Amino acid sequence: MAMKRVAASALRAFTSSGNSTSSLLTRRLHASPGSKKIVGVFYDAKEYAAKNPNFLGCTENALGIRQWLESQGHQYIVTSDKEGPHCELEKHIPDLHVLITTPFHPAYVTAERIKKAKNLQLLLTAGIGSDHVDLKAAADAGLTVAEVTGSNVVSVAEDELMRILILVRNFLPGHHQVISGDWNVAGIAYRAYDLEGKTVGTVGAGRIGRLLLQRLKPFNCNLLYHDRIKMDPELENQTGAKFEEDLDKMLPKCDIIVINMPLTEKTRGMFDKDRIAKLKKGVLIVNNARGAIMDTQAVVDGCSSGQIGGYSGDVWNPQPAPKDHPWRYMPNQAMTPHISGTTIDAQIRYAAGVKDMLDRYFKGEDFPPQHYIVKDGELASQYR
């Protein structure tokens, strides 16, 4: 598609609310005046960086904020080199003030790194999902952690619906026939279905889960959701989705399960061998949330035995997925690298959100409240 039209719909939300005079309780309280050292860890785009002026989320284009930061006297270091004791990130840990990371190429901010980062005040996630940060250690150290809530929820919900359709309709075997010179309709059709009439359950119905349910509504499915809290009745009516208080009562009803929860100590490994064994035979699973919510080997075994009829997602444990990650080679998978939340449209939105928060930080202003993941030593409710 043409690229220029995207910019038109950018730069919304993210600048509302939070303009109060109350201070941020950071390690050093306010942003002290003067030059700050800001480090961003993104993925490298190399030859792709110049192919699209809106491709902001890579090291080369660095969220499009370099000139703005440097013109105010701040230092802005950007790298993709994030692993091991001799990486570029490690060099800057001792004296950086702000660290910008992203779920698509996660810099793991461990307790040890937090301890070394004596000047660190603010951790910003360009995107959604801050589980690559040791949030408890960040809270204990008095740091503020914030993400650009809402910046890519539409992107992820759209992607989930695409993956549901790819699995239900058995798209990939057909495409592989095409590129390998074959034509065998039967080899696709015997396990290709319509989505209509099937039971779809989302585990988690936060911002992304709700957008997914809205998009599923015209498909005439039987929609179920499990969450800590029931949706308000208006949204429940609008989507026709039915609340299931007991997760393990919902799951065996589902033809298709979509994971829409953050990764926390409670959700880690939640879909293990035992839970997968209790699902409907041939269930389809879509997981764009976090790879570590699944037991890696249990998913491989499920796909191999046919207990799982198809598995699609863009999240892995760890990321980047190593060449020998077994999800690359299991049957009936429709995996991609971590991509759903980093469309060009999403990049424009999360770059704008990061810039807005930096601006507020420099001015000593609060962020929009929904962006906080750790504030005043407390974790946001979804991470507790």
Place this chain on the structure above:
Amino acid sequence: MAMKRVAASALRAFTSSGNSTSSLLTRRLHASPGSKKIVGVFYDAKEYAAKNPNFLGCTENALGIRQWLESQGHQYIVTSDKEGPHCELEKHIPDLHVLITTPFHPAYVTAERIKKAKNLQLLLTAGIGSDHVDLKAAADAGLTVAEVTGSNVVSVAEDELMRILILVRNFLPGHHQVISGDWNVAGIAYRAYDLEGKTVGTVGAGRIGRLLLQRLKPFNCNLLYHDRIKMDPELENQTGAKFEEDLDKMLPKCDIIVINMPLTEKTRGMFDKDRIAKLKKGVLIVNNARGAIMDTQAVVDGCSSGQIGGYSGDVWNPQPAPKDHPWRYMPNQAMTPHISGTTIDAQIRYAAGVKDMLDRYFKGEDFPPQHYIVKDGELASQYR
């Protein structure tokens, strides 16, 4: 997915209306009493036939009507061998009464074959789309041609939305990275977009086009449609789609174009070099209608130059597509064999529709009026 649950939602519609006593104007007028010779041309399923009891659309399972036909004294021949002067189909042309064909493995019913088929009265399409029949020759010969209108419209509309998302979000390059051991988010993201906010135009807003528009509604796109006739205002309001009377004024506005027209002499080759040159640079095209609506080479050239940003569909010219069909090897394609209308759910519905029409034919009753493609020497309006 589990297979048994599908049957529950099958067998609807298709049995309404049309129960009048008026006769079919066929070559021999009524079905004359006594044994009929019925020939069905389907794709072979081989080892897949036994994998799913609802896999009805293959030669092995033969729409599930063999026992029913034979118990009434009719002869039922089924084959996939449909090409050339010595094929199995050709042997039965001189004395068959009814020929059942399908768009997924089309038996081309030429004027010459019609001339040879002295006993032929009825041509039934198991599915939708009877362009593989020379409809004018059928009309001139006084034959009745009917398809199972509505049997797979939901199946195709769902599939179109899947293909839109696959192209917009640049799914396939990511999946190919996974299976080839790579990880390069930038190589996907630089041309991955959200569907939200984009302009989608459907060329044709009949049964399938309307179902697509309904499913697109929650994606917050700018929806356009071109058709011979404006939709009724209620449906227009419901989908928010805007009518475009002039096709060539609509097309250059579209980021995504979906083809939803039958193949007729007017639509054959409609998207040629000149028309493609006038589209928005990088336009995405989804075509599950018929391959011959496109100029084959113009699509290849468009994809190679970047004028077309992505092309996806399941229809080819001819079918099966030969091993050297250039659409198999052009860049940015997301093609499959002809599959969207032959999901298990669709097979159950079109098998039921064919059985219902045969039953009415034996009894000398009319079909549901929307099923007729050629009746009393006249073509249905969409084929004129």
